[in-house]
Structures are given as C-alpha cells and as structure tokens.
Amino acid sequence: MMPPRAITLSDGRQVHVAKDEDHLLRLQRTHTGDEFNFTVHGSTDHVSALNDSKKYHETLKDDLRKRHPDIFEEMERLQDQMDEISNDLHTLTEHDVHLEANFGKFGYSANLRTHLPSQRKHEKETSTTIRIWKRPVIRQYFHKGLLWRASENEEVASFELFVDLLYVGILAVIGDRSSEEPSAKAFMRFCITMIPSYKLWNDVGLMVSWFESDDVVQRVIILFILACLFGYTTNIFLSETITYTQMIAFYLTARLFTAAALVWGALLVPMVRATLYGNTIAIIIPSAIWIGSIYVEEPNKLALIWVAIFLDLALPSLLVMSMRGLPLIPKKWSEGLTKLFEFYPALNIEHKTERMGAFVSLVFGYSVVALLYQNTAEFGINAFLGKALLGLIQAYCFNTIYFDIDGSGHELHAIRRKVWSSFLWVNAHLLFVLGFTIAGAGLSKLVLAHDCQDTNVENLYITYEEKSFEAVEDALRWFYCGGLAAALLSMAGISLSHLHKDIYTQKISKKYRLAYRFAVCIVWLCLPAARDHLNSLHLISITTGMTISVVALEIYGTSCKGDDMFGAKKSCPYICDAELQKRESDGISLETAVDPEKNAEHPKGEYTLKDIYVDVQ
Known part of the structure; x- marks a missing residue:
C-alpha cells in the first residue's frame, strides 16, 4: 500500500500525512522498516511540517529567480493567467451550479451570472416543513445587461403539476363544445374562451418563476386562481347562453387578484418594484375593457373582446421592450426607462421550457383521449379503429417534431437568442395550442363519421352511435385541416426562433426543411375544398401520411453525409x-x-x- 502525498522538509526529509490515528497505525504496520515519517492530519506536527515546507520552497523559488530572472518572470505571468482561468472555471462549474449543462442544452451566454438568495446567505435550515409565510426573493433578474440567477436549480413544484391536471379537463370541455356545432362563430368563441384560460395558466407560471417563497401563502394564492379558473370553465359560452358575464367575472377576479399579488410583491421586493407595477398596469387596462364588454351588445361586444385580448397579449411584451430600451423613442426618455428598470425579473429558461413542454403534452394527450370510443362488434377492426389509429400516429409524429427535432440540437435557445425570437417562441406556442386543440376536437368527430366503407354504426356503443353522422360538414373539415395547418406552421415558427447547430455535412439544411413544412400547410388548407372527393378516412389518411413525410424528411435531413442510418452492422469495438x-x-x-x-x-x-x-x- 503506497503512503499518502508527502511533504518535503528543509532538511530533505519527507513526512506523509495520515487522515486519522487508525490510518497512521495501519501505515506504520504496512511500512515497517521503510524510511517513512508519518504525522496525523491537523496535528501540531502537521502544521509545523507545512510551515517548514513553505519556507523551504520559498527559498527554492528565490534561488530560481536569481539564477534565471527572465524565465522566472515569464513563468510567473503564465501562472497568473492560469490562476485566472482556473477561477473562472470554478465560478462557472462549482459556484454557478453546473452552468455547463445549461449552456450545452440552451446555448452559451456570456451575460449569465448566479447569486445566492439573500434570505439564505445567513440562514441555517433546521427543518423542511413548509412555512406559513416567507419573504419572497427574486429568483433571477437582469441588471445592466447581466442575467443574475439563483444558485439553486429551479424544479417544477408539485402544485404546478396539479395545475396541469386541471387543464386536462379545460381542454376537453372547450374542445368538445367547440366541435358540437362547428361554424365560424363557434371557432371565434373557441378562441375567445381558450386564450384567457391560457393567459391564466401563464400567470401562474410567471409568479412561480419570478418569486422564490414556496410557502403556504403562495400555495393559497395559486389555489385561489385555480378556483377562479374552475368557475371560468363551468361558464364558457361556446353556445348561445347567458353565462358570458359569469365567465368574464371569474377571469377578471383571477387577473385582478394576480395584480394585487404583484403590488404586494413590489412592496416586499423594492428592487424590481417598477417592473411589478408595470405588470399591474398591464393587467388593469385590458380588465377595464373586459368589464365594458359585459354591457355592450353584439357585434360591438366582439370588438371590445378582441381589443382586450390584444392588450392582454401585447402589453406585457411592450413592457419588456421598455425595460430593454425602445429604439424609436427619444434618447432622454430611453435613458429614463433604463434607469427606472435598472433591475427587472427574468424567466428561468429551464423552468419555462419544461412548463411549456408539459402544456404541449397536455394538448397532445387531449387529442389522443378524444379519439377513444367504445366498440360493440365481436371483431372490432374496422374503419372507425383505422381512423382512430391514424389520429394516434399523427399526434405521435407531432410529439416527435416538437420534442425530438425542434426541441434538441440548439446552438442558442429562442429565449436566450434575441428579444424577437423570445416573443416569437412564446406566441407561436399559443397559436399551436389553439390550432392543435381545435384540430383534435374535429378529429374526434371525424373518427365517428360513417361516410366510408366498413363503418357500421351498429358496431358503436349507443352513446357514440348517437354522435355518428354520415355527411361531414365543411366547418368540421376546416376545423381539422386548418387547425393542423396552424399547428404545423407554429412549429415552423418555433423552430425558426431557435438557432440550431449548423453542421455543414447535413444532408438537408434547416431552411429547406421548414420550406417543406410551409408547403404541407398550404396543401392542408386546400383539402377542405375537395369535399366531394375526400371522405373522412381519405382526409385523415392524407394528413397523417404527410405528417409522417415531415418527420421522415427531418430525420433524413438532420443526418450527416456518410452516416449509417441503420447503425453498426457488427459488434461495437x-x-x-x-x-x-x-x-x-x-x-x-x-x-x-x-x-x-x-x-x-x-x-x-x-x-x-x-x-x-x-x-x-
């Protein structure tokens, strides 16, 4: 057994350090007869040996400086540079919570730093029990072009998953009711009800991503917003009902409650007070228009609704642009805004992408669950099952495009790339949710249509037999094809917002692959015009086949020249x-x-x- 590292003394002797008394005895027994000197780590002899060794090496250093002054100075300079590089590496890896993993997935950013939350610098945790209330701390914020983020990894909280469970039901209700009587008015009302619910989901994610508290008070705030969202869903007005007032009342209650929470946060965290007050104003202005829409009759009501929706979506983006400095305003005003928003909160890129991916998964899940039906035939392999399976394949292909193709291989993620790419990424997701949800709702009805061969309605359970129909309405075709086209177009926008790694040996470049997606979208938008030649099975088969072709082109195009697409043909060496x-x-x-x-x-x-x-x- 070799002894541990030795300390060289001024008289030439070497002292080996044992970690404890037991280790010392074991080393002495093992090296009996050898000329080894041992001491215990932390003992007086250990400290004395280190001081003696330090003086000895300083003497050698001075002697080297006298004999070779030029070489010594050059070595000193190189050593200083190496120490600086080592400190930077230590900062980026140990102190900054493995940022190399973050850079590897979302792209490098030279403006990224980490900080230790102030409430934990001198706090010694003695219990993991959830507290009633803790003073909120900003997880990450921008300051003079630098992004300072908490030194701890932000994980998805359990109550955030609970929020997603509620949205499974919301998607089902809004999607199913929009396809009961498909029409342009039903589609318009689908958008009016879907966008505010998506906005409430985004508010919850924003508050969790901004503030680090995780106390009972925060959970009660989230629960109250969920209760409002629940009431909102039970009063959606996709058909001619009188529940519009109740629906908007629940929505505004949740939004104004969020505004009150932001004001409270501004009082507790004055560093980002301007941003929180700005977001409060961005909530109050469209809320006033929403209230006005309650007292106005159609069609003027619709004008106020769409203005309120536009402001709900646009004002937060305008606020972010103001924080970063608007290029078209006078320099004096721009300097004033920069000083006002010297500190402003930022989103955690990992948390945001994970939450958005979870929401997209919910949309995929709804489209698949909506395909399910009950069979009563003795041998149920028929056109009903065939259409449902084609819909399953289609959703699976979209899932592959989003997560495995567009969601990987980033040189720079859209959020980290530019302001415009971040806005495009966020808004493209809203378009995708709207498009794929309405397409899934239409597909669930097309599966039950008996307008093709081998679709005997008697093979369906009575509940689904009542929903089956022979003639597919034009509006339903538009719901399905137009929704799919919007979903694929938004995916192209998401891919365009990212800066993917450019490999010069790729078989097909990104711009040509995206051009093919645009061409597929155009074909899908033209399919409803061929209603006299395409039944429900033809329609689903064509869209599924073209979706598979998009995936196949992406897999082939992202591969490099000379790659073996079928793996090694012999054992791995x-x-x-x-x-x-x-x-x-x-x-x-x-x-x-x-x-x-x-x-x-x-x-x-x-x-x-x-x-x-x-x-x-």
Whole structure:
C-alpha cells in the first residue's frame, strides 16, 4: 500500500500525512522498516511540517529567480493567467451550479451570472416543513445587461403539476363544445374562451418563476386562481347562453387578484418594484375593457373582446421592450426607462421550457383521449379503429417534431437568442395550442363519421352511435385541416426562433426543411375544398401520411453525409491499449485492462466488450 502525498522538509526529509490515528497505525504496520515519517492530519506536527515546507520552497523559488530572472518572470505571468482561468472555471462549474449543462442544452451566454438568495446567505435550515409565510426573493433578474440567477436549480413544484391536471379537463370541455356545432362563430368563441384560460395558466407560471417563497401563502394564492379558473370553465359560452358575464367575472377576479399579488410583491421586493407595477398596469387596462364588454351588445361586444385580448397579449411584451430600451423613442426618455428598470425579473429558461413542454403534452394527450370510443362488434377492426389509429400516429409524429427535432440540437435557445425570437417562441406556442386543440376536437368527430366503407354504426356503443353522422360538414373539415395547418406552421415558427447547430455535412439544411413544412400547410388548407372527393378516412389518411413525410424528411435531413442510418452492422469495438494496472486499497485489487506487451494472447487493437474483463477480488 503506497503512503499518502508527502511533504518535503528543509532538511530533505519527507513526512506523509495520515487522515486519522487508525490510518497512521495501519501505515506504520504496512511500512515497517521503510524510511517513512508519518504525522496525523491537523496535528501540531502537521502544521509545523507545512510551515517548514513553505519556507523551504520559498527559498527554492528565490534561488530560481536569481539564477534565471527572465524565465522566472515569464513563468510567473503564465501562472497568473492560469490562476485566472482556473477561477473562472470554478465560478462557472462549482459556484454557478453546473452552468455547463445549461449552456450545452440552451446555448452559451456570456451575460449569465448566479447569486445566492439573500434570505439564505445567513440562514441555517433546521427543518423542511413548509412555512406559513416567507419573504419572497427574486429568483433571477437582469441588471445592466447581466442575467443574475439563483444558485439553486429551479424544479417544477408539485402544485404546478396539479395545475396541469386541471387543464386536462379545460381542454376537453372547450374542445368538445367547440366541435358540437362547428361554424365560424363557434371557432371565434373557441378562441375567445381558450386564450384567457391560457393567459391564466401563464400567470401562474410567471409568479412561480419570478418569486422564490414556496410557502403556504403562495400555495393559497395559486389555489385561489385555480378556483377562479374552475368557475371560468363551468361558464364558457361556446353556445348561445347567458353565462358570458359569469365567465368574464371569474377571469377578471383571477387577473385582478394576480395584480394585487404583484403590488404586494413590489412592496416586499423594492428592487424590481417598477417592473411589478408595470405588470399591474398591464393587467388593469385590458380588465377595464373586459368589464365594458359585459354591457355592450353584439357585434360591438366582439370588438371590445378582441381589443382586450390584444392588450392582454401585447402589453406585457411592450413592457419588456421598455425595460430593454425602445429604439424609436427619444434618447432622454430611453435613458429614463433604463434607469427606472435598472433591475427587472427574468424567466428561468429551464423552468419555462419544461412548463411549456408539459402544456404541449397536455394538448397532445387531449387529442389522443378524444379519439377513444367504445366498440360493440365481436371483431372490432374496422374503419372507425383505422381512423382512430391514424389520429394516434399523427399526434405521435407531432410529439416527435416538437420534442425530438425542434426541441434538441440548439446552438442558442429562442429565449436566450434575441428579444424577437423570445416573443416569437412564446406566441407561436399559443397559436399551436389553439390550432392543435381545435384540430383534435374535429378529429374526434371525424373518427365517428360513417361516410366510408366498413363503418357500421351498429358496431358503436349507443352513446357514440348517437354522435355518428354520415355527411361531414365543411366547418368540421376546416376545423381539422386548418387547425393542423396552424399547428404545423407554429412549429415552423418555433423552430425558426431557435438557432440550431449548423453542421455543414447535413444532408438537408434547416431552411429547406421548414420550406417543406410551409408547403404541407398550404396543401392542408386546400383539402377542405375537395369535399366531394375526400371522405373522412381519405382526409385523415392524407394528413397523417404527410405528417409522417415531415418527420421522415427531418430525420433524413438532420443526418450527416456518410452516416449509417441503420447503425453498426457488427459488434461495437472498444479500443484497449492501456497497461495492466493494479491498485490496492484496503485489500481490494482491480485489474482494469490487459497489458498488450506482456500478454501475447491479447494484442493491442480493437476488442469487443466480451474481450475485456474486470477482476475484483
């Protein structure tokens, strides 16, 4: 057993340091007769030996400076530079919570720093119990072009998943009711009810991403917003009802309650007070227009509704542009805004993308669940099942495009790339949710249509038999095809917002792959015009086939020239040219490789996994 690292003294002796008394006795027994000096870590002898060794090495350093002054100064300069680089690496890896993993997935940012939340600098946690109330702390914020983010990883909270569970029902209700009587008015009302619910979901994610508290008060705030959202969903007005007032009342209650929470946060966290007050104003202005829409009759009501929706979506973006400095305003005003918004909160890129991915998964889940029906035939393989399976394949392909193609291989994520790309990424998701939800609602009705062969309505359970129909309405075709086109177009926008890694050996560049998506969208928008030649099975088959072609083109196009698309055709080789090493530690020996020079049976070269052995005794 080799002794630990030695300390060289001024008289030439070497002292080896044992970690404790037991280790010292074990080393003394092992090295009996050897000329080794031992001491215990942290003892007086250890400190004395270190001081003596320090003086000895300083003497050697001074002697080297006298004999080779030029070389010594050059080495000193290089050592200082290496120390600076080592400190930067330490900051980016140890102190800054493994930012190399963040850069690897979302792209490098030279303006990223981390901070330790002020409430935890001198706080010693003694319990993991959820507190009634904690003073909120900003997780991440911008200051003079630098992004300062909390040194702790932000994980998805359990109550955020609970919010998603509620949205499963919301998507089902809004989607199903919009497709009951498909028409232009039903589609318009679908958008009017879907966008505010999406806005409430975004508010919850924004508050959780901005403030670090995770106390009972925060959970009660989230619960209250969910209760309002629940009441909002039970009063959607997709048909001619008198529940519009109740629906807007629940929506405004949640929004104004959020505004009150932001004002409270501004009082507790004055550093970002201007931003929180600005977001409060961005909530109050459209809320006044929403209230006005209650007392106005159609069609003037619709004008106020769409103005309120536009302001709900546009004012937060305008506020962000003001924080970063508007390019078209006078310089004096721009400097004033910059000073006012010297600190402003930022979104955590990992949390935002994970939450958005979860919401997209909900949309995919709704479209698949909506395809389910009950069969009563003895052998239920028929056109009903065929259309449902085609819809399943279609949703699976969209899932692959979003997560595995557009969601990977980033040189820079849209949020980190530019302001315009961040806005495009956020708004494209809203278009995708609207498009794929309405397409899923239309697809659920097309599956039950008996306008093609092998669609006997008697094979359906009575509940679904009542929903089956023979003639597919034009509006339903537009719901399905137009929704799919909008969803694929928004995916192209999401992909365009990212800066993907540009590999010069790729078979097909990104711009040509996106051009094909645009062409597919145009074809889908033209399909409803061929209503006399395409039944429901033809319609679903064409859209599914073209979706598969998009995935196939992406897989082929993102591969590089010379790549084997079917993997290795023989066993995977491993390079083995290491020498035989034997390490002893507390009686355990490890043979990690084969010495090619000492063992002729294992020459240097390539080996399969079965040729390499690890012997643990």
